[in-house]
Amino acid sequence: MAEFTMELNDEQKEVRDWLHGFAADVIRPAAAEWDEREETPWPVIQEAAKVGIYSLDFYAQQYFDASGLGIPMAMEELFWGDAGIALSIVGTGLAAVGVLANGTDEQIGTWIPQMYGDANDVKVAAFCSSEPDAGSDVASMRTRAVYDEAKDEWVINGTKTWATNGGIANVHVVVAVVDPDLGSKGHASFIIPPGTPGCSQGQKFKKHGIRASHTAEVILDNVRVPGSCLLGGKEKLDERLARAREKAKKGGERVRNAAMATFEASRPAVGAMAVGTARAAYEVALEYATTREQFGRPIIDNQGVAFQLADMRTQIDAARLLVWRASWMAVNGKPFTAAEGSMSKLFASETAKKVTAQAIQILGGNGYTREYPVERMHRDAAIYTIFEGTSEIQRLVIARTLSGMPIR
Ligand SMILES: Cc1cc2nc3c(=O)[nH]c(=O)nc-3n(C[C@H](O)[C@H](O)[C@H](O)COP(=O)(O)OP(=O)(O)OC[C@H]3O[C@@H](n4cnc5c(N)ncnc54)[C@H](O)[C@@H]3O)c2cc1C
Numbered sequence: 491m492a493e494f495t496m497e498l499n500d501e502q503k504e505v506r507d508w509l510h511g512f513a514a515d516v517i518r519p520a521a522a523e524w525d526e527r528e529e530t531p532w533p534v535i536q537e538a539a540k541v542g543i544y545s546l547d548f549y550a551q552q553y554f555d556a557s558g559l560g561i562p563m564a565m566e567e568l569f570w571g572d573a574g575i576a577l578s579i580v581g582t583g584l585a586a587v588g589v590l591a592n593g594t595d596e597q598i599g600t601w602i603p604q605m606y607g608d609a610n611d612v613k614v615a616a617f618c619s620s621e622p623d624a625g626s627d628v629a630s631m632r633t634r635a636v637y638d639e640a641k642d643e644w645v646i647n648g649t650k651t652w653a654t655n656g657g658i659a660n661v662h663v664v665v666a667v668v669d670p671d672l673g674s675k676g677h678a679s680f681i682i683p684p685g686t687p688g689c690s691q692g693q694k695f696k697k698h699g700i701r702a703s704h705t706a707e708v709i710l711d712n713v714r715v716p717g718s719c720l721l722g723g724k725e726k727l728d729e730r731l732a733r734a735r736e737k738a739k740k741g742g743e744r745v746r747n748a749a750m751a752t753f754e755a756s757r758p759a760v761g762a763m764a765v766g767t768a769r770a771a772y773e774v775a776l777e778y779a780t781t782r783e784q785f786g787r788p789i790i791d792n793q794g795v796a797f798q799l800a801d802m803r804t805q806i807d808a809a810r811l812l813v814w815r816a817s818w819m820a821v822n823g824k825p826f827t828a829a830e831g832s833m834s835k836l837f838a839s840e841t842a843k844k845v846t847a848q849a850i851q852i853l854g855g856n857g858y859t860r861e862y863p864v865e866r867m868h869r870d871a872a873i874y875t876i877f878e879g880t881s882e883i884q885r886l887v888i889a890r891t892l893s894g895m896p897i898r
């Protein structure tokens with residue numbers, strides 16, 4: 491195990507500065523335009539692909555950084571640039587991680603390259619779990635996958651919603667019910683290959699923030715995929731289901747919704763996105779407060795303004811430390827005995843909402859207009875307390891983990 495240090499190593503600093511340069515020179519200048527257009531910023535994704543930021547290699551390098559800080563550092567810098575565009579760039583990575591975590595080597599090798607495409611023909615991927623009646627309550631999922639043994643195919647039916655890149659993705663990763671008696675233990679993930687008949691985009695949502703990121707329903711109407719599209723393979727699934735059935739029988743109770751406790755290791759990444767947005771708004775507010783004059787002096791000369799900035803920066807730094815701790819724990823295989831992953835996401839996302847609102851206040855009338863970026867950052871920040879588990883669900887996970895009680 492590496493010696494404890496609060497310092498990034500030279501290689502990490504180099505990557506951070508390179509990402510910051512891309513965020514400052516390419517993402518930030520494009521942010522307002524794509525927010526207004528509410529469209530996927532394909533040219534920016536292409537630019538990211540050209541320099542190697544939009545690729546599996548880059549994502550894998552950060553993912554396997556032994557310190558655990560590769561992903562949080564990358565997320566913070568890209569989301570500092572702009573949350574909507576950054577989500578368009580990293581959204582594919584979230585689907586790719588689903589395949590990396592559960593897929594066989596062959597599935598990883600076949601599908602992940604098709605998720606990204608190449609710099610001349612970029613593609614995106616989508617991870618589809620949420621449904622109209624199954625958001626926080628993942629166990630209520632209805633999308634059904636039934637095995638057709640004669641053809642070695644899975645037949646999938648259902649409606650997914652709020653899928654980032656849903657319908658425009660080259661490859662969709664879809665979570666579906668394979669055994670309805672097992673709650674979330676009876677779920678499995680499937681690859682829907684490009685152009686599969688029956689898989690289509692439903693409604694595209696007009697959103698409050700992160701408007702450059704495409705969010706839509708995905709309709710699955712008698713979608714047939716080969717047996718090889720079941721992530722991890724049939725044998726592994728059958729073993730897992732047999733174990734879950736055995737456990738359910740022994741316990742004599744409905745299998746508990748495990749999905750609430752999953753994602754503990756991926757939540758710090760969302761916390762890092764929130765830190766990026768919060769830091770961006772704080773920097774704009776600090777600069778404004780030192781240059782804007784009222785009553786013959788910069789507004790930061792007033793404690794009422796300066797103390798707000800002091801609190802904003804303190805909370806951002808605290809959020810980052812929670813994110814880094816959880817990321818370090820994940821990579822070192824430390825058990826999350828106090829739901830430290832959820833803690834980091836909860837604190838960072840609430841901080842982003844608060845800090846971006848304070849930034850608007852510090853910019854006064856200008857803060858409320860689209861002439862300045864903090865208005866957009868505040869709209870963007872609202873997503874962090876909602877996706878990958880709402881703040882209430884994070885508190886539920888933390889409270890259950892701390893107490894061991896089935897708190898509702
Ligand atoms: C922009 C965007 C992108 C998204 N991208 C994806 C994606 O790529 N893939 C995907 O699968 N999903 C995605 N989602 C879905 C997202 O994960 C869900 O919206 C989220 O999990 C919350 O579910 P819900 O919206 O159904 O809210 P609900 O679960 O209906 O919750 C509504 C409110 O009730 C509260 N609540 C619910 N249960 C409890 C409880 N037990 N205790 C206390 N409070 C509770 C919640 O905290 C919330 O405040 C995305 C959503 C958005 C908005």
